[in-house]
Amino acid sequence: xxxxxxxxxxxxxxxxxxxxxxxxxxxxxxxxxxxxxxxxxxxxxxxxxxxxxxxxxxxxxxxxxxxxxxxxxxxxxxxxxxxxxxxxxxxxxxxxxxxxxxxxxxxxxxxxxxxxxxxxxxxxxxxxxxxxxxxxxxxxxxxxxxxxxxxxxxxxxxxxxxxxxxxxxxxxxxxxxxxxxxxxxxxxxxxxxxxxxxxxxxxxxxxxxxxxxxxxxxxxxxxxxxxxxxxxxxxxxxxxxxxxxxxxxxxxxxxxxxxxxxxxx
Amino acid sequence: xxxxxxxxxxxxxxxxxxxxxxxxxxxxxxxxxxxxxxxxxxxxxxxxxxxxxxxxxxxxxxxxxxxxxxxxxxxxxxxxxxxxxxxxxxxxxxxxxxxxxxxxxxxxxxxxxxxxxxxxxxxxxxxxxxxxxxxxxxxxxxxxxxxxxxxxxxxxxxxxxxxxxxxxxxxxxxxxxxxxxxxxxxxxxxxxxxxxxxxxxxxxxxxxxxxxxxxxxxxxxxxxxxxxxxxxxxxxxxxxxxxxxxxxxxxxxxxxxxxxxxxxxxxxxxxxxxxxxxxxxxxxxxxxxxxxxxxxxxxxxxxxxxxxxxxxxxxxxxxxxxxxxxxxxxxxxxxxxxxxxxxxxxxxxxxxxxxxxxxxxxxxxxxxxxxxxxxxxxxxxxxxxxxxxxxxxxxxxxxxxxxxxxxxxxxxxxxxxxxxxxxxxxxxxxxxxxxxxxxxxxxxxxxxxxxxxxxxxxxxxxxxxxxxxxxxxxxxxxxxxxxxxxxxxxxxxxxxxxxxxxxxxxxxxxxxxxxxxxxxxxxxxxxxxxxxxxxxxxxxxxxxxxxxxxxxxxxxxxxxxxxxxxxxxxxxxxxxxxxx
Numbered sequence: 001x002x003x004x005x006x007x008x009x010x011x012x013x014x015x016x017x018x019x020x021x022x023x024x025x026x027x028x029x030x031x032x033x034x035x036x037x038x039x040x041x042x043x044x045x046x047x048x049x050x051x052x053x054x055x056x057x058x059x060x061x062x063x064x065x066x067x068x069x070x071x072x073x074x075x076x077x078x079x080x081x082x083x084x085x086x087x088x089x090x091x092x093x094x095x096x097x098x099x100x101x102x103x104x105x106x107x108x109x110x111x112x113x114x115x116x117x118x119x120x121x122x123x124x125x126x127x128x129x130x131x132x133x134x135x136x137x138x139x140x141x142x143x144x145x146x147x148x149x150x151x152x153x154x155x156x157x158x159x160x161x162x163x164x165x166x167x168x169x170x171x172x173x174x175x176x177x178x179x180x181x182x183x184x185x186x187x188x189x190x191x192x193x194x195x196x197x198x199x200x201x202x203x204x205x206x207x208x209x210x211x212x213x214x215x216x217x218x219x220x221x222x223x224x225x226x227x228x229x230x231x232x233x234x235x236x237x238x239x240x241x242x243x244x245x246x247x248x249x250x251x252x253x254x255x256x257x258x259x260x261x262x263x264x265x
Numbered sequence: 266x267x268x269x270x271x272x273x274x275x276x277x278x279x280x281x282x283x284x285x286x287x288x289x290x291x292x293x294x295x296x297x298x299x300x301x302x303x304x305x306x307x308x309x310x311x312x313x314x315x316x317x318x319x320x321x322x323x324x325x326x327x328x329x330x331x332x333x334x335x336x337x338x339x340x341x342x343x344x345x346x347x348x349x350x351x352x353x354x355x356x357x358x359x360x361x362x363x364x365x366x367x368x369x370x371x372x373x374x375x376x377x378x379x380x381x382x383x384x385x386x387x388x389x390x391x392x393x394x395x396x397x398x399x400x401x402x403x404x405x406x407x408x409x410x411x412x413x414x415x416x417x418x419x420x421x422x423x424x425x426x427x428x429x430x431x432x433x434x435x436x437x438x439x440x441x442x443x444x445x446x447x448x449x450x451x452x453x454x455x456x457x458x459x460x461x462x463x464x465x466x467x468x469x470x471x472x473x474x475x476x477x478x479x480x481x482x483x484x485x486x487x488x489x490x491x492x493x494x495x496x497x498x499x500x501x502x503x504x505x506x507x508x509x510x511x512x513x514x515x516x517x518x519x520x521x522x523x524x525x526x527x528x529x530x531x532x533x534x535x536x537x538x539x540x541x542x543x544x545x546x547x548x549x550x551x552x553x554x555x556x557x558x559x560x561x562x563x564x565x566x567x568x569x570x571x572x573x574x575x576x577x578x579x580x581x582x583x584x585x586x587x588x589x590x591x592x593x594x595x596x597x598x599x600x601x602x603x604x605x606x607x608x609x610x611x612x613x614x615x616x617x618x619x620x621x622x623x624x625x626x627x628x629x630x631x632x633x634x635x636x637x638x639x640x641x642x643x644x645x646x647x648x649x650x651x652x653x654x655x656x657x658x659x660x661x662x663x664x665x666x667x668x669x670x671x672x673x674x675x676x677x678x679x680x681x682x683x684x685x686x687x688x689x690x691x692x693x694x695x696x697x698x699x700x701x702x703x704x705x706x707x708x709x710x711x712x713x714x715x716x717x718x719x720x721x722x723x724x725x726x727x728x729x730x731x732x733x734x735x736x737x738x739x740x741x742x743x744x745x746x747x748x749x750x751x752x753x754x755x756x757x758x759x760x761x762x763x764x765x766x767x768x769x770x771x772x773x774x775x776x777x778x779x780x781x782x783x784x785x786x787x788x789x790x791x792x793x794x795x796x797x798x799x800x801x802x803x804x805x806x807x808x809x810x811x812x813x814x815x816x817x818x819x820x821x822x823x824x825x826x827x828x829x830x831x832x833x834x835x836x837x838x839x840x841x842x843x844x845x
Contacts, residue, residue, distance in 0.1 A: 131343035133641060133668050138426055139558065139607055146561050147610060
């Protein structure tokens with residue numbers, strides 16, 4: 001589509017294009033699109049004269065006209081009728097066109113600008129854009145606060161594990177290989193793995209290797225005859241001691257002391 | 266032979282003409298009318314504080330009692346205007362303090378106000394009555410202390426959505442015990458607590474108090490105390506609307522609301538506990554305004570409230586109202602004139618919230634007096650927009666925000682051009698429009714053709730080419746404010762419509778395709794415009810004409826280029842443009 005800006009018929013007979021053009025400002029003529037068939041209640045006819053003989057061809061020469069401005073910066077009559085073409089000033093080349101053919105040539109003339117043409121930037125989504133959606137700060141802050149609050153509520157209302165817990169105790173079963181009767185331990189009574197291992201040692205004292213009293217660290221670091229493991233909320237058996245204590249508390253279901261398969265007697 | 270009425274008679278006649286527009290028209294009838302009018306003008310509204318200087322205003326209008334100024338561009342609300350941009354009220358207040366000893370009212374929006382200026386206001390004007398600071402910043406509670414202490418006849422103090430630095434907590438106590446003239450107080454934006462006992466005493470000794478908007482920190486348990494002291498309130502903004510499970514609080518609140526026979530507007534409602542909602546049911550039948558935009562309440566609570574408010578004219582609400590709640594609104598509130606639905610989640614749709622275009626269609630069908638819409642949603646269709654347009658040709662303000670940019674019609678996957686086209690075609694008195702969704706140049710052709718009463722247009726992520734912008738600038742005859750972001754509009758359309766810009770208050774274009782060179786040409790051709798270019802990143806080379814401009818702000822002015830800009834904003838000067 002050739003984009004041609006005509007002049008105002010402020011003085012009869014001047015300018016190209018037909019009459020019936022409203023005063024004030026330039027007019028822009030364009031060809032009607034062939035598929036201008038949106039059947040809807042809006043009138044398709046434009047008050048502006050239309051050129052039917054030009055195909056849409058972006059990147060062609062742009063002819064600009066200056067309309068008769070009311071109180072504008074035009075000094076002489078001659079100036080008001082002068083048609084500026086793209087030859088008059090290199091900057092009037094279409095620097096941002098929507099068709100790819102001309103964009104490569106025009107973007108090379110845009111030197112030193114950080115911003116590339118609009119169409120080459122990846123489409124924005126709502127999360128990546130400054131000032132979008134257009135909500136005032138007071139509302140934005142409130143929305144985010146409400147969101148945090150509801151997520152917190154959702155989290156705390158998730159179904160709890162089968163462990164008996166009333167917020168003050170988290171009592172889990174402990175079984176040991178070779179022992180029929182298991183024990184129970186309150187994990188909330190402990191603040192670290194060391195104290196837990198010490199307690200377990202006390203509970204099962206005498207069932208370790210009879211020659212040594214095992215320091216709690218050995219139960220945890222894998223050098224003793226026994227290994228401490230736990231079943232997590234997904235049902236997997238994991239080695240105790242890998243994750244931070246608090247995280248362990250939130251996922252442990254029960255404990256088991258295994259004979260260390262690596263230790264050979 | 267020319268008859269002319271004596272000056273005093275004309276002055277008397279003019280005193281009945283209060284609207285700014287009418288006054289402006291009167292002033293251009295003839296020279297003598299200009300002179301008479303200017304001497305008796307009492308109210309001045311300046312939509313862009315940089316369009317004129319304080320000196321010019323004071324010279325022309327020596328007897329002003331009320332001044333209203335706006336500073337930053339509207340997009341300042343959305344963080345698009347950088348820090349230090351400007352909008353300083355200082356020089357205005359300074360000059361007015363000397364020129365207008367009888368000034369009574371100052372209303373500022375989007376301006377930077379200092380404590381020193383507030384202090385100056387409080388001591389300079391003998392009969393000071395109204396201070397409104399909307400979306401302002403730069404001052405603290407120290408400035409408010411000065412106002413409280415010195416303005417003996419203050420009627421209105423409104424801090425609407427301003428950012429106030431809290432330095433001392435007890436500024437309210439600075440209102441002297443003899444101060445009894447307060448009619449309106451809005452402190453809803455204050456972050457920290459105010460002294461409740463000072464507040465209570467103030468309310469108790471203000472028999473004319475009609476509007477009271479509290480901040481979030483005022484506990485619900487204390488609200489009933491205040492309401493008992495001020496049963497004559499017409500507008501109330503609550504604080505946080507929860508109090509644990511306290512039946513004594515509930516019954517006291519309920520009783521207090523029963524006593525408020527004049528209450529017409531409610532707002533506030535932060536952190537709502539739905540069990541306290543019935544406490545204000547007794548006032549619902551009289552309510553004309555209800556602002557629940559901070560309340561995350563859902564159906565059935567919200568539907569119940571709405572069904573009790575048949576006289577509602579203005580409703581602000583979160584999208585938790587959902588389509589079902591809007592259907593209830595359409596059935597219950599036949600006097601509704603304005604609806605604003607805000608999102609409860611900023612980005613993606615919340616699966617638990619079913620607010621779609623259907624809700625808006627229902628309201629457009631059921632509420633025949635609906636004039637003003639602000640609607641955030643995630644999906645829209647052309648057919649819905651066409652239906653809305655045909656249902657409500659009396660719409661004057663239509664602002665639709667489909668949250669994901671460039672979202673097409675969700676049914677047909679086409680652009681929303683014909684939908685918005687129907688809006689501008691049917692709603693012949695539309696004066697404000699905000700667009701969103703996938704839009705081509707075609708929608709702008711419709712706007713330019715049909716939206717002849719459009720005063721303000723906001724465009725984002727829309728259009729294909731300069732043709733779009735050209736349609737708007739050449740077609741919208743009385744367009745005054747145009748704000749555009751992230752559209753492929755550039756030099757061609759701008760330079761083809763330079764004269765139009767002198768008829769507008771302002772044009773904002775950010776992340777578009779306007780070059781420095783075009784700005785120079787614009788500035789050269791239109792000396793009555795300030796063409797301000799922002800370059801926060803420091804990448805703009807002013808000698809390189811093809812460099813694209815990040816942000817462009819163009820406005821007409823009789824005050825010349827402003828001198829209070831930060832380093833990264835320049836006014837294109839027509840002389841330097843010639844030199845380069």
